Amino acid sequence: MKPTSSRLILIVVWLINVGLVSECGLKKPEGARIHVPEKFDHLLLSEVVDSIRYVPLETCTDCLIGSVTKLLCFENRIYILDRDISKTLFVFDDTGKFLFRLGSKGKGPGEFTRPNDFVLDPAGRKIIVLDQNLSKLSFFDFDGTFLRDLRLGFAPFFIAGVNENTYACYLGYLPFRKQNQIIRSNLVLIDTLGIVKGKFFSYETGKDPLRYYPQTTFYSSPSGTVFIPPLENSVYLVTSSGVSLSYTIDLGIESLPNDYIWSMKPKHELVDELRAYRHSVYNFFETSSWIYFSFFDKKEVASCFYSKVSGEAKAASVIADNIDGGYFAMPTGRWGEELVGVLESVYLTKLKQKEADKKILKLGQKLEKILEGINDVSNPLLVFYRLKEF
């Protein structure tokens, strides 16, 4: 064979290899590893928290929240999405005073049937609400004025900001939607016109794309979108240039095996099987000095606090309350260096009753005063935990 023909064959073979490699999907660099202790007991709040402050959300006919699906704090405002009951986005100021609500039920411009998620665009000063049923994004300004609707060619479950011109959409929870069968990827990047600019975690590669297990982390951070696929312990960062692994969380010897096959099981069987393992990192929040995340420790939900300064991780499923009678509510948001938890009024009224019956230690003064004005129809109480370095 002549050199020209062998070169040609080499080129063809190389092209085939390139094709095959790109089909295999994402390259997985290691990312920093966080080791969760193999054994842990309870944790005192004072070991991880410096101080607590409370923000009771105003209660009024217009601002009654059915349930808190998502919470974001930005520029002295608190945004709360109630996806399931009132299907509304509520906006409060940082003292808990109700400002306005977005959207009403319907299929018209600026109306929602199922507002599954929302994202804030700080540069464009916009609030963007995703309606999963109608496959559309509704844009509002920061005063709540409706600007425009953008119909998408697919049905995302979550949306997050990547930068001012790019959004990341998670389709994984809805793999069987007809439109999503065309996209065939769990995660896509779109521009402000809804045009797809990148596809990741393709249906054809990697683990089974049928990800109907709901514990997924997907939110905007200053450096991109933070994404943890369901039942996984890998924390990905999605930027306009692609996806990279930022952390791998080692849940220890009892963690769910990597080759665990779960997609074909009915949900109740899956839930039963998972009770034998540590699994599903979610509620992942990161600041300059610490990382917080929740995970399932067999039947319990556990919290892990990781110090980026010392590299130490503290975990517990029970966090004992020893600061001002403060109670640890599972964090659902972050405000600067603070974690934000939601304490439901139904729980608080029980707490009041317990204290009255002397079944618990005396509540702290701050909390006691707040509880005076709370009954079981009140909106939730937000608790801000300032974490300490350890």
Place this chain on the structure above:
Amino acid sequence: MFKHKMRKTLTFITILITFAGIIFLLYEMNINTSIQSRNNSRDSILVETLKEALRFQVETVGVRLDGSVIIEDERNDTLSLRNVIGNSPKVILHFSDLSCSACIDIELPRLKQLREAVGEDKVLILTSYDSRRTFEVFRQVSGINSGVYNLRGLKIGLSTEKSQIPSLFLIDSSLVVRSMFIPLKEFPELSDVFYQAMRKRFLEAH
């Protein structure tokens, strides 16, 4: 000489076309297998869902519910399930705050139509919200102001309660479940069959 060169060029082109063809065929096969596997996977999930729904129906039909359970009505008054059911059969939509809310959204318009057709007192909603506020918001949003009750986490003896699956059932005055249906958002047409059957039953009875 020219012929020889020509033959070699043709051979290269043939090899290239063959390679390209093979690659194209492999790619097509891969795509088709994936689509087939996705369809199989979807079908398997639907079969499992239907099996599960059928299991709940078999387990529940004929079961007598716990009439002593105390529930709250829209005015926050408490009364027993027995008092709520009274002396005539009722169709009940039962769900909790952990049930699939999209499934409930699909059922509510149909349920309202049934209420209009057979009478509001014959079609009830039994929710199980921990919080009275959530119950209040649900009532506001659904626009259903009567015949809505809150169990606040209490169990009445349905097999679906543990799994938080929404259910529709017909209960007689002795609190025995006579017919049960698990609404599936994938098959809204099946819900229609249930509602038509209930409509027929109530309208023919009077």
